[in-house]
Amino acid sequence: xxxxxxxxxEKAREIEYPCLMTAHTSSGSKVVLFTDKHCGIVVxxxxxxxxxxxxxxxxxxxxxxxxxxxxxxxxx
Numbered sequence: 232x233x234x235x236x237x238x239x240x241e242k243a244r245e246i247e248y249p250c251l252m253t254a255h256t257s258s259g260s261k262v263v264l265f266t267d268k269h270c271g272i273v274v275x276x277x278x279x280x281x282x283x284x285x286x287x288x289x290x291x292x293x294x295x296x297x298x299x300x301x302x303x304x305x306x307x
Contacts, residue, residue, distance in 0.1 A: 233306070234302065235303045252296060272286045
C-alpha cells in the first residue's frame with residue numbers, strides 16, 4: 232500500500248471526530264485518522280516506528296494538530 236501526502240495545511244479549529252490530525256517528530260511527520268479522542272490509525276508516515284496501518288487507543292493528543300490537507304491512498 233502506498234500513501235502520498237498531496238497537500239499539507241494546518242489550521243486551528245474545534246476537533247470533531249472522525250478527523251485527520253498530524254504530528255511532527257524527530258523521526259518524521261505522520262497523519263492519523265482519529266475516530267475518537269486518543270483512538271486512530273496511521274494513514275501517512277515518514278518514519279518506520281508507527282507505519283501506515285498502525286492503530287492505537289492511546290495517542291498523546293498534545294502532539295497532534297488538525298490536518299486540512301489531502302491524503303491519497305492507493306495499492307501501489
